[in-house]
Structure formats: C-alpha cells, structure tokens
Amino acid sequence: GAVVSQHPSWVICKSGTSVKIECRSLDFQATTMFWYRQFPKQSLMLMATSNEGSKATYEQGVEKDKFLINHASLTLSTLTVTSAHPEDSSFYICSAQGGYYEQYFGPGTRLTVT
Amino acid sequence: GESVGLHLPTLSVQEGDNSIINCAYSNSASDYFIWYKQESGKGPQFIIDIRSNMDKRQGQRVTVLLNKTVKHLSLQIAATQPGDSAVYFCAENPPSYGKLTFGQGTILTVHP
Numbered sequence A: 001g002a003v004v005s006q007h008p009s010w011v012i013c014k015s016g017t018s019v020k021i022e023c024r025s026l027d028f029q030a031t032t033m034f035w036y037r038q039f040p041k042q043s044l045m046l047m048a049t050s051n052e053g054s055k056a057t058y059e060q061g062v063e064k065d066k067f068l069i070n071h072a073s074l075t076l077s078t079l080t081v082t083s084a085h086p087e088d089s090s091f092y093i094c095s096a097q098g099g100y101y102e103q104y105f106g107p108g109t110r111l112t113v114t
Numbered sequence B: 001g002e003s004v005g006l007h008l009p010t011l012s013v014q015e016g017d018n019s020i021i022n023c024a025y026s027n028s029a030s031d032y033f034i035w036y037k038q039e040s041g042k043g044p045q046f047i048i049d050i051r052s053n054m055d056k057r058q059g060q061r062v063t064v065l066l067n068k069t070v071k072h073l074s075l076q077i078a079a080t081q082p083g084d085s086a087v088y089f090c091a092e093n094p095p096s097y098g099k100l101t102f103g104q105g106t107i108l109t110v111h112p
Helices: none
Strands: A004-007 A010-013 A019-025 A032-038 A045-051 A067-073 A076-081 A090-097 A103-105 A109-113 B010-014 B019-024 B032-038 B045-051 B056-058 B062-067 B072-077 B086-092 B106-111
Touching: A004 A090, A010 A019, A019 A032, A019 A090, A019 A109, A032 A067, A032 A076, A045 A067, A076 A090, A103 B045, B010 B019, B019 B106, B032 B062, B032 B072, B045 B056, B045 B062, B045 B072, B072 B086
Parallel strands: A010 A109, B010 B106
Antiparallel strands: A004 A019, A019 A076, A032 A045, A032 A090, A067 A076, A090 A103, A090 A109, B019 B072, B032 B045, B032 B086, B056 B062, B062 B072, B086 B106
C-alpha cells in the first residue's frame, strides 16, 4: 500500500515552454502533498506544500508564478513549470502525506530544458 | 536548515561489514525522525523511523539510534550488501514547521 506515482518519469522540453508533472496517490487519499527539487548529489529541497482545495504554500525563494501547483483532488497534485529555462533542469519529487507523520514519495521526474 | 549547495559525504565499506551513517539534526523540538534510502534516479524510500520518546529502534538489518542531548541520529546497517549502495538521508519533523526537513545525505558505496 501507500504508492505514489509521478508522470512523466522524464521529460525534455525547449526553453520557454511549460511542462506539467503529475503526482498521484494510488491507494490512499492525501489532503497534503509536497513538491521537492533535487540537484545532483544534493539533498531534497522543499519547494511547496500542496493542499487539496486550497492554494499551495511556497517556501521562501520559490517563485509561485513560475512553479504552479494545483491540488484538484485527494489523489492528484500537479506541478507546472512555466516558461522553463535550462536552470530549471532538475529532479522533481513529490510526496503524499498519509498520516500525521508519514510521507510517501513518488519516483521522481527528471526535467531537462534545452 | 537546508544544505543546498553542499556536496554529500561518502562512506565506502566492504560487503559484509557493518555500516554506520550519521546525521546531525537541527531542531531540538523535532519529535519524529526518518531515514530514507535513495537510489540513483529514484525517489526516497522509507527505511526506518523513530519517535523522540525512544533512543533506539531496530528493523531488519537496520538500527536507528537517537541521541537528543547532542541532536544526533545514526543508522546502522548490519552485513552491508552491494544492494545497499545508495544515498541515505535523515529527516526530522519539527512540530512547529509541520514538514519534514531533510539532512545533507551520505553516499554509501558497498564494494563486493
């Protein structure tokens, strides 16, 4: 149980285009999901907290107009990287909160912007 | 706090040895701690957790030790195997923050 999926697993896009990444909790409902960014050989950096039915809460330094988050249902959150640039290339990971403490992570999405 | 921009420390061991991975956490109010394993190109995988009212917890081949006095967490892996090679992260849950804060991470390499 407690499986989280992400789609796509990898994506290559041209600079200036937008990319949408989906995060789904497959066998449980998650009112809260989290989006992380990870650069090579570095730790996970929390970008934002996604709450079902309300606006996302962004961490300091994360541009909310560039990283649009939508949590339309209890099993789906999406992250849209708008007007992507090469510096946005990274590994994006979502997690879904299954209880007060538990977070279940997705497999990640590798974004490459050319 | 976050460790963005720092390169991860490494630990190399021989297959069959015991491994000890250490983590210093930042918030003395944190009440829950987790160890994650992350293989290359994959998301973090839960290994073991411990609450602040405990100082030791054992799982299958893994043991987590918590020293709240010095804000230190360790993960012990017994009889390390090549499949254990990965990056290991500790994470803490400060109640006031409500979100997990990840540590720097350690790259574990197991040589056959």
